Amino acid sequence: MADVNKEVTLAGWVQTVRKFGSITFLDLRDRYGITQLLFNESLNEVLDKNPLGREFVLQVTGKVSERSSKNANIATGDIEIAVSSFTILNKSITPPFTIQDDTDGGDELRMKYRYLDLRRNAVKKNLELRYAVGRSTRNYLHENNFMDIETPFLIKSTPEGARDFVVPSRMNAGQFYALPQSPQTFKQLLMVSGYDRYYQIVKCFRDEDLRADRQPEFTQIDCEMCFVEQEDILQMFEGLVRRIFKDVKNIDYTETIERMTWMNAMWTYGNDKPDTRFGMKLCNLKFPGHAFLTSPPALSKGEGAGSVDANTNAQNNLESTVLSKEEAAGNVETSTNSQNNADFKVLSFGEDLGEVYSKTSPPALSKGERAGSFETNLNAQNNLESTTPSPLERVRGEVSFREDLGEVYPDISHLINGVDFKVFDEAETVIAIAVGGCSEYTRKQTDELTEWVKRPQIGMKGLVFIKCNADGTFKSSVDKFYDAAKLKAIADAANAKAGDLILIVAGAEEKTRKAASDLRMHMGTTLGLRNADDFKLLWILDFPLFEYAEEDNRWVARHHPFTSPKPSDIATMIDNNPVIENAAEYLKHPYANIKANAYDMVLNGNEIGGGSIRIFQKELQQKMFAALGMSEEEQQHKFGFLLGAFEYGAPPHGGIAFGFDRLCSILGGSESIRDFIAFPKNNSGRDVMIDAPSTIDDKQFEELQIRLDLK
Ligand code: ASP
Numbered sequence: 001m002a003d004v005n006k007e008v009t010l011a012g013w014v015q016t017v018r019k020f021g022s023i024t025f026l027d028l029r030d031r032y033g034i035t036q037l038l039f040n041e042s043l044n045e046v047l048d049k050n051p052l053g054r055e056f057v058l059q060v061t062g063k064v065s066e067r068s069s070k071n072a073n074i075a076t077g078d079i080e081i082a083v084s085s086f087t088i089l090n091k092s093i094t095p096p097f098t099i100q101d102d103t104d105g106g107d108e109l110r111m112k113y114r115y116l117d118l119r120r121n122a123v124k125k126n127l128e129l130r131y132a133v134g135r136s137t138r139n140y141l142h143e144n145n146f147m148d149i150e151t152p153f154l155i156k157s158t159p160e161g162a163r164d165f166v167v168p169s170r171m172n173a174g175q176f177y178a179l180p181q182s183p184q185t186f187k188q189l190l191m192v193s194g195y196d197r198y199y200q201i202v203k204c205f206r207d208e209d210l211r212a213d214r215q216p217e218f219t220q221i222d223c224e225m226c227f228v229e230q231e232d233i234l235q236m237f238e239g240l241v242r243r244i245f246k247d248v249k250n251i252d253y254t255e256t257i258e259r260m261t262w263m264n265a266m267w268t269y270g271n272d273k274p275d276t277r278f279g280m281k282l283c284n285l286k287f288p289g290h291a292f293l294t295s296p297p298a299l300s301k302g303e304g305a306g307s308v309d310a311n312t313n314a315q316n317n318l319e320s321t322v323l324s325k326e327e328a329a330g331n332v333e334t335s336t337n338s339q340n341n342a343d344f345k346v347l348s349f350g351e352d353l354g355e356v357y358s359k360t361s362p363p364a365l366s367k368g369e370r371a372g373s374f375e376t377n378l379n380a381q382n383n384l385e386s387t388t389p390s391p392l393e394r395v396r397g398e399v400s401f402r403e404d405l406g407e408v409y410p411d412i413s414h415l416i417n418g419v420d421f422k423v424f425d426e427a428e429t430v431i432a433i434a435v436g437g438c439s440e441y442t443r444k445q446t447d448e449l450t451e452w453v454k455r456p457q458i459g460m461k462g463l464v465f466i467k468c469n470a471d472g473t474f475k476s477s478v479d480k481f482y483d484a485a486k487l488k489a490i491a492d493a494a495n496a497k498a499g500d501l502i503l504i505v506a507g508a509e510e511k512t513r514k515a516a517s518d519l520r521m522h523m524g525t526t527l528g529l530r531n532a533d534d535f536k537l538l539w540i541l542d543f544p545l546f547e548y549a550e551e552d553n554r555w556v557a558r559h560h561p562f563t564s565p566k567p568s569d570i571a572t573m574i575d576n577n578p579v580i581e582n583a584a585e586y587l588k589h590p591y592a593n594i595k596a597n598a599y600d601m602v603l604n605g606n607e608i609g610g611g612s613i614r615i616f617q618k619e620l621q622q623k624m625f626a627a628l629g630m631s632e633e634e635q636q637h638k639f640g641f642l643l644g645a646f647e648y649g650a651p652p653h654g655g656i657a658f659g660f661d662r663l664c665s666i667l668g669g670s671e672s673i674r675d676f677i678a679f680p681k682n683n684s685g686r687d688v689m690i691d692a693p694s695t696i697d698d699k700q701f702e703e704l705q706i707r708l709d710l711k
Contacts, residue, residue: 001078003064008081010035011059011089013119014052015099025080028058029099031124036067036080043083055092055099055116061085114679114689126676129248130664134201136247137221140240146197146223151186153179153203157638160184160560162206165216173705179205182657184562185642187224188614191653192645199223201660213673215661216685223611224655230597230613233654234259234539237601237609240658241537248667253535261542267409270431270517272543275605277536278529280520283494286413286430288509415489421481423464427506431516432466434496435523439467441501446477452522453505453515460515464504468496476502521605530604532669538602545569545596546627548586554629555580555591559598561624562642563612564654569594570620578627591627599656608663611656618646 012030019025024039024047037060039047052058062083071077096113097105101122110117117123138148154177157164164178180186182204190198200222208214221240225233238257245251258276265272268281416424424430441449446465453460466476466487474487482490496502503523505515524530545565546555555578557563565573576590586592598612615621621643625635635643661673674680681687701707 001066004066004079006064007061007084008064009059009061010037010081011057013092013099014054014056014058016054017052026052026058028060029119033075035076036071037062038065038080038082039086040082043086050088052088053092053094055095055119056088057090057092059087059089108682108688111680111682111688118678123675126664126668126670127678129668130660130676132248133244133660133664133667136244137199137201137240139247140243141197141199141223144197144236144239146199147195148200149190149195149198150200151180151183151190151202153205155180155186160206161556162208165205165207168704168706170703181206182220183222184560185639187222187655188562188642188653189645191224191226192648192650194226194651196226196651197223198225198655210681210683210685213671215673215677215681217681218673219660221609221658221660221663222655223657224653226651226653228613228652228654230541230599230654233611233613233656234599237656237658238537241601241603241608244663244667245535249535251535253537257537257539259539259541262540262544263542265540266513270513270520272540273600273602273605273607274517274538275521275524275530275536276538276602277531277534277604278524278527280433280435280523280529281495282513282516282520283432283434284409284412284429285416285432285490285493285504286424286427286506287409287411288428289411412493415486415493416482419481419486421478423462423506427508427512429509429512430504430506431512432490432494432502432504433516433520433523434468434491434494435501435503435527436497437499438501438523438527439469439499441465441467449503449519453519458515458518459511460505460507464506466491466496466502466504468498468500468502470499472498532604534604535666536604540600540602541598542566543596543598543600544592545573545594545598546591548580548592550583552629553580553583553586554578555627557624557628559596559610559612561628562614562621564597564615564620566595566597573627574620574623597654601656601658603663603666606662606666607659608666609656609658611654613652613654616646616650616652618643618650621646 010028010030012028012035015027015029015034017024017026022041022044024044026037026039027034028037060081060083062081062085064079065082067078067080095116096109097103097116099116099119101120103110103117103120105113105117118127141148154167157178160181162181164181166176166178169175169177183200183202187198187200202220202222203217204220204222205217207216210216223237225236228236242253245253260268260274262272265274267284268274269276270282413430416430446463450463452458453463464477466474466478468474468491474484474491476482476487479487491500491502494502503519505512505519507515521530544558545563547558548554549556564570572590572594578591580586580589582588596612599610600607601609615624621639622632622635625639626632630638661676664676665671665673668676670676679687679689686692
């Protein structure tokens with residue numbers, strides 16, 4: 001209103017034209033919104049001769065005037081422009097769909113004409129949010145001394161578990177670049193070069209089959225730091241995410257971010273990126289011992305966080321205790337001579353020095369101090385080198401304690417055993433979920449749930465129900481086998497209250513655990529417990545370092561091959577031969593229990609970031625490559641540069657990468673990352689707008705000296 005009577009010039013696109021007798025109203029759209037234009041009688045004639053259509057590009061000059069009927073829904077709803085002159089800058093043919101929030105265009109059509117789709121307010125809002133997330137990220141990282149450094153796109157393969165996209169080299173006929181699956185090795189090299197805090201908002205390329213909501217090229221917030229431990233990284237990037245919440249959503253996310261071990265997540269939620277906005281925890285009525293053989297205690301929330309902290313402190317203490325040559329040498333002896341002694345020793349180190357450490361090293365990195373502590377540590381390592389014969393021994397020397405891994409998950413299978421119910425007796429795993437307030441589900445509803453778990457994606461043979469009636473009685477689909485007392489015992493174990501419905505799945509371990517997890521999510525959605533406006537962050541820690549690849553009977557890196565084992569597991573890695581003699585019993589191999597110094601950040605059931613403390617010693621890296629079945633030649637061929645760099649004073653380092661597209665989509669309350677990418681690809685990896693991928697000219701093949709031989 002302050003602009004009333006001002007003469008202005010506007011340019012934009014025609015949204016709608018409404019003719020009323022001798023005057024015409026027109027809605028003009030630009031990036032900032034809609035402005036109403038009024039063409040009076042004198043201009044109407046001109047308009048009649050040059051009719052304006054949707055999406056015409058118009059420039060108008062006129063006076064701002066107060067509207068007689070105001071529109072409270074738009075920012076400029078109080079005013080209109082009384083047009084004195086106008087120019088049609090360009091015409092438009094009728095667009096294939098309406099350019100408005102609830103458009104009539106289907107997905108395919110909108111993607112084909114994405115440049116028109118992007119004119120829609122709904123899409124623009126998403127891109128604005130993406131820009132805001134990027135800006136907030138850059139500001140935070142800049143303020144924390146991170147440097148944005150570009151890394152190349154035409155590189156050599158960096159295995160991150162996916163297939164590479166390859167690019168033929170004309171100048172080096174017969175040779176190929178790979179597009180980076182992430183800048184992983186480059187960011188590590190930057191640490192070796194001393195750029196102690198690096199970041200980049202960067203494209204990554206992975207040639208994967210595009211399940212649901214993946215893109216072959218996607219964006220990461222990629223970060224790396226040196227002279228850090230896990231705790232430093234967790235705190236730094238909790239800070240980043242809190243900042244993004246504040247800047248982008250105006251949310252003060254001040255609550256403590258829960259930390260959960262991988263094992264605990266699998267046990268309690270059936271997957272490693274649980275949605276903790278709601279409870280409905282799994283009750284493991286029966287599980288194969290081997291799957292949970294050596295695991296940290298099944299802790300309650302508070303305890304869990306505590307144990308991780310304590311663990312990190314213990315590690316920190318360990319490092320800060322390697323103070324003098326004598327002491328360091330002492331440690332090596334202890335750890336190499338007797339593992340049992342080492343256990344004992346370190347635990348007492350942790351206890352003795354916990355307090356001192358917390359006083360001298362505040363968690364959020366007092367930079368100098370932390371670097372200092374590592375210097376000491378590195379000096380100690382150098383000293384160690386002269387006293388220990390082999391380089392691997394040296395690496396082991398840095399480790400002087402072992403966590404006390406115990407068997408802890410309770411076995412309550414007696415609750416379901418002994419009644420000759422074959423379905424449970426023959427199952428490897430039986431898992432119950434108590435669904436709050438659903439005991440009155442009808443037959444139709446329970447049948448629907450049974451069908452739901454029987455779908456091929458879930459693959460269960462059926463579903464067992466126990467209704468915990470409000471009056472304290474039970475009604476179940478297995479009444480023939482379980483009497484009221486037994487049903488009550490199961491209900492108690494599952495934490496079910498009167499009025500709840502217990503759902504039970506049974507079958508092979510992996511499949512059943514996944515089914516239970518999917519069912520939990522399904523019920524969470526059905527009951528409205530997964531509100532897009534609620535946000536719940538979580539760290540998952542202590543992943544297994546290795547996964548078993550059945551086809552090749554060997555180990556693969558669960559995160560990537562640069563991830564360090566937990567300090568307490570380095571000795572296990574070094575001391576054991578990675579070869580799996582007995583495939584059927586691979587879980588008994590010591591490597592199956594090695595934990596990774598890795599962490600994932602989870603938001604509302606999505607993994608939004610993941611990273612690790614890296615291996616920084618050449619010998620340990622070689623051992624890792626060998627464990628993954630790489631010969632020495634292959635190691636040299638693929639990673640000679642990295643192994644070489646590790647010989648020139650590589651600092652301890654670690655990092656993380658966030659999935660930028662996914663983070664944006666969650667913050668924007670959408671299931672689809674495509675909505676937050678200006679020019680996305682479809683499920684077949686095609687850009688339907690530019691029609692890529694496509695064939696290339698014969699001349700291009702000739703230059704590349706490549707001949708096609710399509711099967
Ligand atoms: N490069 C890793 C990834 O893309 C992230 C990291 O370890 O920093 O998953």
